Amino acid sequence: MKVLIAEDDIHICRGLQDLLESEGYGTIAAGDGEQALALFESERPDFVLLDIMMPKRDGYQVCRDIRRIDAEVPVIFISAKSEEIDRVVGLELGADDFIMKPFGTREVIARIRAVTRRFLRREASPGTVQVLRFGELELFPAELRARRGAEVIELSLRDVRILTLLHKQRGKVVSRDELYDQCWGRTHIPSSRTLDQHISKLRKAIEADPRNPSIIETVHGIGYRYDG
Amino acid sequence: MRNKSFIAVVLIVLLPVAGLGWLGVRLLGSERQALEHRTRTLVEAQLLIIDDSIKAYFDAQRSQLLRDIKGLPRDTTALRTYAQSKRLVRQVFVMDARGERLHPPVNAALTEAEQRFLVRSADIWRSRDILYQGAQPPAQEPDLRKTDAMRSDGWYVWHWATETDLIFWQRDAERLIGIELEPARVKADIIGLLPATASNEEHLGPARIQLLDERGALAYQWGELNGGSDATARLLAQRPLSHPLGSWKLAYYAPAANGSAVSGKLGLASAVSALALAIAGLAWYLHREHTRTARLAMQRVNFVNQVSHELKIPLTNIRMYAELLAQQLDGSEERPRRYLDIIVAESQRLSRLILNVLNFGRMQREAVRLHRQAGVIDAAVASALEAFRPALEGKGVQISFTRGAPANAEFDRDALEQILNNLFSNVEKYGSSGARLDVITEQSADHTVIRVRDYGAGIPLRERERVFEAFFRLNSKLSDGVTGTGIGLTIARELARLHGGELRLLESESGAHFEVTLRTAGARA
Structure with missing residues (x-):
């Protein structure tokens, strides 16, 4: 999934890019309203994070223009203003959500996952709920959630991709390169450490016993495997 | 806020002005009452002076008539001559100790005037006591308060046709002599005594004084109301004349339009208006000061709001990068994680503080x-x-x-x-x-x-x-x-x-x- 981040503060912009990329999204960044609109037209992202106060064209105006091109694409406003008027105007323009500065990464992740779920539900064939089983663990890819008994586990888009790939090739070893390609993208060159760290965190989240993983098994020197 | 301003204006301007106006009206009212009282006293004093001069006139007449009676011969001719010779005397009569008529003569021919007199004075001849009763002086004249039996002279007044008839009598053990005065002459004399103008007091405005006879009919009036019509003239005071004309009255009229009251109200209105203007000016000044202070306070709040807004972006970066950095750590790096947790916690604390300041500002503007x-x-x-x-x-x-x-x-x-x-x-x-x-x-x-x-x-x-x-x-x-x-x-x-x-x-x-x-x-x- 590709996300357009339009934010004039370079550090916030890069931070959001890193945050979203760590969740498994591809990002494109714009530093002003005009650039944001141009990038939206050329790249057609899956959703947009839009700062309100931007040079050249403000977030409201960009949102209006985006809506003319695509009425469906989810838009999340980021704003340092939290006045009443912002919410009302934003909602009238068809914003899907608001993130108020200063924000925490958890809040951003929660809101982005919520928007992603809506997007994935819309993409999925209606009336069907896709469930992938990993023993006691049930994965609901479109929900970005897994369930073990009564416990609900929130997952990132990348987590779901990794698990879906392992499930699809169950019994086979999925090489590290393939995991990179499928889950990070060809252009992205993560370090070996990034992959290992990610798998380690994912295991903590989904494995009954992370020290003796039963879902994501390490195949030394090659990759990982699910023996379902 | 507007309501509060309105209430403040009412409290600061309208209430004091209304209070002062009310006090002024009351003061004016009591001043008018006092003025009226003073005027009435002055008017009454003036009427008393007039009455005193009429009383003095009758006292002088009494002395003169007593002197006349003393030297009056008893025979009919002499009595007739006396009556004709005196301009003020219309008729003389004499009765004996039993009340029998001695003059005008009983056995001689009567003149036309004597006959008319006897018709007029029929009551006296029926009972001479009415002379004494009619001579009863008003109670406030104690020196004359004597019993009928003691009195040796007096006035008798009665009304005949449209005239007020006056008889002065004097008696001794043997007889009673009465002198009837000429009403027209008496009236002329009395009018002659009256002052030319109604008011000689400068405090009193234009006035008209009326002399009213026993029937209430106008005998004489003097003084001008200066444009005020008679119909609207106010009766300020009236006073009965002293004995013997006790049935006559003096009435004092003033014009209806009370100039002093009107000018008093005008004065009061202008004073209250001036005061209202002064208070309104003061209220405006205070309001301006208040607005200026409020504007300054608002500028400060806006400044704080602006600064708080500006703090949000660096704060977002501090927190986001601390959290991103924390994500990069693995389980072994406990100390850096703790440091980052503190950075995050403190940035959250700063966020709460900013949110409080901004919300407080919003509450001040009632915009929450x-x-x-x-x-x-x-x-x-x-x-x-x-x-x-x-x-x-x-x-x-x-x-x-x-x-x-x-x-x-x-x-x-x-x-x-x-x-x-x-x-x-x-x-x-x-x-x-x-x-x-x-x-x-x-x-x-x-x-x-x-x-x-x-x-x-x-x-x-x-x-x-x-x-x-x-x-x-x-x-x-x-x-x-x-x-x-x-x-x-x-x-x-x-x-x-x-x-x-x-x-x-x-x-x-x-x-x-x-x-x-x-x-x-x-x-x-």
């Missing part, structure tokens, strides 16, 4: 609005509590959360979070010595109650309500050296009230025990 959305109160409480857990547990506070609000309810999550942040922040700052924090939630169909209790030093009884006042901070060893803006509880209470509820400080044996009530429609426990 709630956004109710469906959610679970317990989840929101748990999340707010979680944010404080590291700081509270770091200070050795054991947290206990008893969940009782699990239903889906409509509420403003941000507002609730801010209320709880302020309460938890106070526990962290002032209540951590109690080493315990109890959070309890309860829910009914349309309300949710959240109790936050610590076991620290608590709040003294006398400060219980004041802690909710803006900028109030407890002055104690506990709060000394602890940072704070003094607006947290003010905002928390205001938000609870906006949420259809309340924030109260409950009584407790130890520590501070706050209770938040929120109207949470849709909650079904």
Whole structure:
């Protein structure tokens, strides 16, 4: 999934890019309203994070223009203003959500996952709920959630991709390169450490016993495997 | 705000002016009464002077007539001659001790005038006592208050046709002599005594004085009303004349339009208007000063708001990068993780502070609005509590959360979070010595109650309500050296009230025990 981040503060912009990329999204960044609109037209992202106060064209105006091109694409406003008027105007323009500065990464992740779920539900064939089983663990890819008994586990888009790939090739070893390609993208060159760290965190989240993983098994020197 | 200004204007300008106007009208009223009283006294004095001159006239006539009677011969011819020779005398009569007529003569021919007199005076000849009765002087003349038997002379007045007839009589043991005066002459003499102008007092305005006879008919009048018509003239005073013309009256009239009262009202109106202008000017000045102060205060608030807004971007970066950095750490790097946790926690604290300042500014502008959305109160409480857990547990506070609000309810999550942040922040700052924090939630169909209790030093009884006042901070060893803006509880209470509820400080044996009530429609426990 590709996300357009339009934010004039370079550090916030890069931070959001890193945050979203760590969740498994591809990002494109714009530093002003005009650039944001141009990038939206050329790249057609899956959703947009839009700062309100931007040079050249403000977030409201960009949102209006985006809506003319695509009425469906989810838009999340980021704003340092939290006045009443912002919410009302934003909602009238068809914003899907608001993130108020200063924000925490958890809040951003929660809101982005919520928007992603809506997007994935819309993409999925209606009336069907896709469930992938990993023993006691049930994965609901479109929900970005897994369930073990009564416990609900929130997952990132990348987590779901990794698990879906392992499930699809169950019994086979999925090489590290393939995991990179499928889950990070060809252009992205993560370090070996990034992959290992990610798998380690994912295991903590989904494995009954992370020290003796039963879902994501390490195949030394090659990759990982699910023996379902 | 407009209502308050309006009330202030009413209090500052209208009330004093109305009060002064009322006082002025009362003062004017009593002044008019006093003036009227003084005028009346002056008028009465003036009428008394006139009456005195008429009385003096009759006294002079009495002396003259007594002298005349003394030297009066007894024979008919001489008596007739006397009566004809005196311009003031119309007729003379004499009766003996038994009341029998001696003159006009009984046995001789009577003149025409004597015959007319006898017709006029028939009552006297029937009973001479009426002479004495008619001569009864008014009671206020004690020197003349004698019994009929003692009196040797007097006036007798009676009315005949349109005339007032006056008889002066004098008696001794043998006879009674009476002299009838010529009414027209008497009247002419009296008119001659009257002053040419109605008023010789400069305090008194134009006036008209009337002399009224016994029938109330106008005998004479003098003085001008200066444009005031007779129909509207006011009767200021009237006075009966002294004896013997006691049935006659003097009446004093003044013009109806009371110039002094009108000018008094005008004067009062202009004085009150001037005062109103002065007070209005003062009120305007105060209002301008107030507006200027309010504008300055607003500029300061705006400045603080602006700065707070500006702080949001660096704060976002500090927090986001600290969190991103924390994500990069693996489990072995405990110390860097702790440092980053502190950076995150402190940036969150700064965020809360900024949110408080901005919300306080918004409350001052009455611009706070709630956004109710469906959610679970317990989840929101748990999340707010979680944010404080590291700081509270770091200070050795054991947290206990008893969940009782699990239903889906409509509420403003941000507002609730801010209320709880302020309460938890106070526990962290002032209540951590109690080493315990109890959070309890309860829910009914349309309300949710959240109790936050610590076991620290608590709040003294006398400060219980004041802690909710803006900028109030407890002055104690506990709060000394602890940072704070003094607006947290003010905002928390205001938000609870906006949420259809309340924030109260409950009584407790130890520590501070706050209770938040929120109207949470849709909650079904």
